[in-house]
Every structure is written in C-alpha cells, then in structure tokens.
Amino acid sequence: MSETRVHFYQVGSFAVGNRLLSADERTVQSDRRRTNSIDSGHRACQGCGEALGARYALDAAMRVTSGQLVAVNATGCLEVFSTPFPETSWQIPWLHSLFGNAPAVATGVAAALRVKGRDQVRVVGQAGDGGTVDIGFGTLSGMFERNDDVLFVCYDNEGYMNTGVQRSAATPPTARTATTDAVGPEPGNAFGQGKDVPRIAMAHGIPYVATATVADLHDLERKVERAMSFHGARYLHVFVPCPLGWGAASSETIHVARLAKETGIFPVYEAEYGEVTGVTKIRRQAPVTEYLRLQRRYAHLFGHPGRPDVVARLQAMADANIARYGLLATEEDE
C-alpha cells in the first residue's frame, strides 16, 4: 500500500500514546520500557498528582540522558511516601538530605561529578512547593545565581500536604488549609502577591525556566527534554493536584490540572535566559468556577450566599494571567 500523509490521528497528540503515530512521536510514558523511576508500592494517597508528575519528569530525563541521572530530593510528601525505611520506590540513583538544602546538595553532586570527570551524568534536584518556595528558597536562589548544572523540578501542590495540609507561599488566595481557616470576612488564605517562583527564576536569567502540568504529558516531556539540552541552572515548575489537601476526588487529579491551565489560573509557558519563548495556549477556555467547584478547599465560596465577590477576584487573577502571557489562541495559531 502506498504511503499517504494524513495530518489527523484520532486522538492526535492529546492522549499518552496513539497506535497510529510512529514510536518516536509517542510519549516516554507510552513505552513499556519506560524507567518507572518511582515504582509501585509507594504510599502516596490515591490519585496523587505528585507521584505522577515525578514519574513523568524523571522518566523523561532518564530517556534523554540514557539513564545517566542522579536525583536529589528535598523532604516532603515525595520523599516520605517513597522511602519508608527499609523500602524504597526509587529505581534511579536518589539522595535525600534535609528539607531546606536540596538545591545545595544537588549543586554538590554536580560539582563532584565534574571533579571526577563524569560530565555525562546529569543531576536533577526535586522538591515540593514547601521545599522550593519556602524552606529551600535560599539555596535554590544560590544555585540559580551560580548557574550550577542542575535541573531543579518543583512539584507544586500548593501546600504542606504530608504534615497535614498547612499553608505555603504557593497556596492560592482564599484556599482553606489547616492554617488558613475558611472563617471571617476574608476566609481561607489571604490575597497577597504570593511567590511566583518561575518568574523569580527567570529574573535570575538562568538558561531555562518552564511550567507544566500533569494534564499535558507531551508538553511536560518536551520541556524536560529541552531543559536537558542546556547546561547550567534550569527550573521546571510542575502543577500537581493533591486530592487530599484540595478536597478533590482522587479520580479528578488530571482533570483539575487541566482546568487550572484552561481557566488561566496556572499559566503554562517556557522561558530562556529570562525571556518568555513559548506559551501553551488555552484550548477550551473555562471560567474559574469550573476549577474551584471541584475542590472542597474553595467550598466556602459557593452555596448560599457564597462569595461571588471573591470568585470575581480569582477570575480577575486568571484573566490577568491570560493577558500577561497571551494564553488565548488567535487566528494565526489555528
């Protein structure tokens, strides 16, 4: 049969795999030979977005580096649920030291490998948003400033989840946590500037900064691959819903992440040397209420009488993201 070029493949590149695509156009995750960097039997909650995000990012990095990879992990859910002594879920070289020093340890590992002349071995540092945005922030900024050869990945679930869902500097306004009760005239977490670490990372002028979600695997894997093509400090911020802490159904993890992107709440983009170079456009725009209603941490905003005024402020934040990054598709993008 003659070869015919067809530009349409049923699920195109939205699904994880696609039997109609050639193997190199499918994701790492669709491959039976993927590393499974984090193995079965880990104790993450049902539907954990972070377990998923970590496997996605590390398996992609393992493929790009042909398995020449060391991961350094901060304290946090990811470390706790994967390594209760004497078990480990890690199927890659993996180190854990403290909550606040993962970027510094990663720097050290990179330096040691350089001294030993093993430049082909690459280093990934990883932490949750607590270890990145709050506790590890000083060492992270130092790692950026020195431009150490580390890809640092933050799995952002917007709070300290394994210690009982406390607020972090990545917790969004109005969200209820154990330390931000949904009471009073301004219920939940306060409105403020928060800490937008991807933009802070960009301000360091490092080679590569990107955001991604667990809902768009092709995008996430491409960004890991892109990040590994640079040397120097790189930063990847992955949005990973937490069913427990957010009060969402465990089955909704990916759907919630998708809505965060489709509403404009979480802008997905990438930047090189401090300049935005690419934006993942919104495909089916949705109002923020669709995202908020799936999560009990926002339940106080709805019902009777509800807080339509507060919802409007959150919508305004999403709209500001859409405007800042140009998240809406234009005719030219079609």
Added chain:
Amino acid sequence: MDRPFAITLDVGTSRANHTGSWRIERPVYVDRLPPCNDACPAGENIQGWLYHAESGDYEAAWRTLVQENPLPAVMGRVCFHPCETACNRVQVDEAVGINAVERFLGDTAIERGWSLPAPGPDTGHTVLVVGAGPAGLSAAYHLRRLGHAVRLVDSSPRLGGMLRYGIPAYRLPRTVLDAEIDRIVALGVQVATEHPVLDIEAEQRAWGADAVFLAVGAQLGKRVHIPAGDSTKVVDAVSFLHQVADDDPPLLGRRVVVYGGGDTAMDAARTARRLGATDAVIVYRRNRDKMPAHPEEVEQALGEGVTVRWLSTVERFEGGRLVLERMRLTPDGLPEPTGEYDELDADALVLALGQDTDLSLLEGAGAVTVSNGVVEVGHQMMTTQPGIFAGGDVAPSERTATVAVGHGKHAARGIDAYLRAETPARPERHALASFDRLNTWYYADAPRTRRPELELVRRQTNFEEVVRGLTEDNALFEARRCLSCGNCFECDNCFGVCPDNAVIKLGPGERYAFNYDFCKGCGICARECPCGAIEMVPERI
C-alpha cells in the same frame, strides 16, 4: 552482618507494600455497545471495522464488515445510515461519515477483487430463498457461510430486487450492484431467475428444501381513485422505476407530477427530470417536517430542480390539467381539506403512495399468518408455520434495504438453528456507550469530510452516479474521526496516567491489564479513558 553502623535491615523495594489493599473500588476494562452498532439495522460492527480502517488496513476492515453485511458497496450508497444519526460525535462536531467509509471499503474490495469468506462445511440441508432483493441475497450469503445449500429464485430476469428495479442508477450504479451480487452467487448459490413462485409449499417440495425464506418484497404500487380523463397518463412509481431499470422508460411528457412524499416519490421525480421533464413537481399533503422521505434525498431532489407543492392533494386530472385541493394541518399534524383549489398543468401523474405486498403464493400455506398485508414473524424471522421464514418488506418493519439485509442475516441464523433443532442463541448485548461516558478532551478537532456531488447540470440529464466516493486520504481521515465509543483503541492513557504503575501494557492488539496488587482504586484511568472503556466497580470487602 556487614551492614553499616545502626542499620539493621537491608534496603528493599516498595513492591513489598501491596497498596492494592487500600482499594474500595476496582477498575475493570469493559466493552460497551457503540451507538452506531446499536442503531445499524444490519447489525454491523461499525466501530470494529472502522478500527481497522483507521490504521489503513482496509482489507481487515472490509472482512470485519462482511461478517455481517455482504453488500457494503451497495449499502454505502443506498443506506440512510441511522448509525450516523446515532453517532456520539454529533455532540462534538459532526457525525462520522460512516456510510462514506463503508462505500470506500466496498468499492476498494470490488476494485481489488477481494472475495467473501468461503462457505462453511456442507450440512446436507437445502434452503429455498424466494426473492433476490437485499433480504434474499443477505440470507443466501449467511446460509452459505453456515454450510447450507441455497436455491435462490426470483421472478425478474436479473437478481437484486428493489435494489435493481426500485433504486435508480444515479444512486446505485449497476456495475456495483452486479459485482456484489456476483460475489454472493460465487459462493455456490443455485439461482433461478424469471421464476415466479405461485405456491410456496409446492415450490418447497419441488426443490426438496428443508426450509424456506420468503422475501418477495412489496412490489405493488398503491392506487387511489383519482377521477381522470381518457387521454391522461397515470402510472404508479414502482412500475415507472421498474420500466426505467429495464431500459424501457414510458413517455411521460415535459410536465410530470409525482403524488406522494416518500423516497420513492423523490426517486420518481428525479428520474423524470433525467428523462427530460422540464417540470417535475411533487404534490404532498403535509409539510416538509412531516415528509417521510429522507432529508438528504429531499435536498438532492430540490437541488436538481424538482419542486414541491406542500399541503396539497390531487382532486382530479383531466385534459392536461391537475386540480389540487389545498390542505391545512390540524394541531395533531394531520392534513385536513380547506375546500380551496389550485390548478396545475401536467402531462402525466405518477403515483408514489406506498407499496403493497403480493402474498398470493402463501394461499396454500395455511399456517402462515398474514395481517395488515404483512407476514407475522417471531424471533429470528420464523413465521407461524415452522420452517417458513420471512423478511424484508413482507415482514413488519421499516421498509429499507438495510433492514432487509438485517432480516436476511437473522433469518439465516434462525433457519440454521431450526435445521439443527437448536434454540437460537441470543448473543449477549453490551450496555450502551453513551456520550456522557466519553472524555472528549482527548479527541483531535476535525470536521467531517463531505462526499463530492456531481454538479447540478450534469446530474439532471443523465444517470451517472450523483454522490461520488471518498479518496483514500479522505476515507482514512473520516475513519479516524471515530471516537471508538466504549471500546479500547489502545491510546495508552490508562497506562500513562496511573500514579501507581498498576496498569500493564500487553502490547499491540492485546490491550492492557490491571495489577490489582498495587492499584489503589483512585479512578484516574477510568476518568481519563477517552472512550469510556474502563468502569469502576465496588470492591467486595
């Protein structure tokens, strides 16, 4: 004991921790019935054959198709595709062009000379099939596959029944029809044409047949009394179309009026246009919403310059002039006379008011029950007389070629069970794959590919086929628009989205399995399955 200081245990894998014990619901893979399959009167596994067409394996697709229906090139032209009406993709953009892909497969099969599956091992039984229309042909095919000898008789000189003598050539070219009929006959069907059957039981004895399938169709055009002058020409649409098919068209003149609102009326009017009528007018007693003709047919007829007098009945016809009475619709949608009249010049009047069956051949078969002009049939098409089965237009149903093909298949299976003295098995029916079970995010956006139509001027004057086929590119594109509702198409989503690596990918064509030792029952796989082929069921605790 050479462990480091203060370390008492070796490092072990987390696989020791069987997190499957956390689960209160377990995911299971299911196959659901796609709405297209559910709607197909011929019982085709549409999703099944589209799956093969998607990968460009047209032969496998065609082979899956002909498991149920031996006439894909014919059906790809004349079927009114209830599958597309039922298609879930309607709610995303437009229905998948199933009918167009079916035609592409049928045409490709003819072009490449693929043959039907070989007949089954000889059972020693003989079945008489009376009538070689779509029902009879379908029954003959399925009976041969089941290993029964088939005698196929028809009163006309050629096989095909209404496919040949009712459907005009611009909708179904005769070369296509002949090719698909020849393929069935080549399975070893013994054929007798120009063989009218007058007494079914005598005929059965004459052939030594163990069972009979009666599929003589509805060949008699219904007549109504219309006062008409001597010189006026009034014909019925069935005879008119039959004569055209015999290359012996009657002379109707320039102004032809067709009375009726069904597909036969459309066929008659469009045929009249092609024979040179400058005015082809359809007179119909209700409005367009109530018209029984399929909208596509109406659209094509209007596009060819056929006009319609809505809400009118024919009162009388004399001296080249037709008197029409205007009607109005009651709130119940029934037409009622207004007492106002219009006139219309006409050279001929064609009556297309429905068709009746000629069941005089059953007079000897006393046990066959006939009511309202059709034969009563039970499960798997057996009449009230054991051993005599009936289908197609003689059985109560919607009278379409596709329904007839389905009847032929069911009757063949019923006859087979009867001859083996078995109770016919009812295959298990899966639950419907409804739209709300799909996760449409994952499907690429793609509007439907249209089949090109012959330019208007050309199709008004000749019998060339109006609707052309898809190119291979378009057919492939169209097939790939299928959402595969309710049936896994191996997109790897479940394998990719499991946070616990508890989905095992079994390889191409083998789908997946769950590793229940580690599946925590979060339900992401079921939520993110595009086609709804995973179900969460409560765990027995």
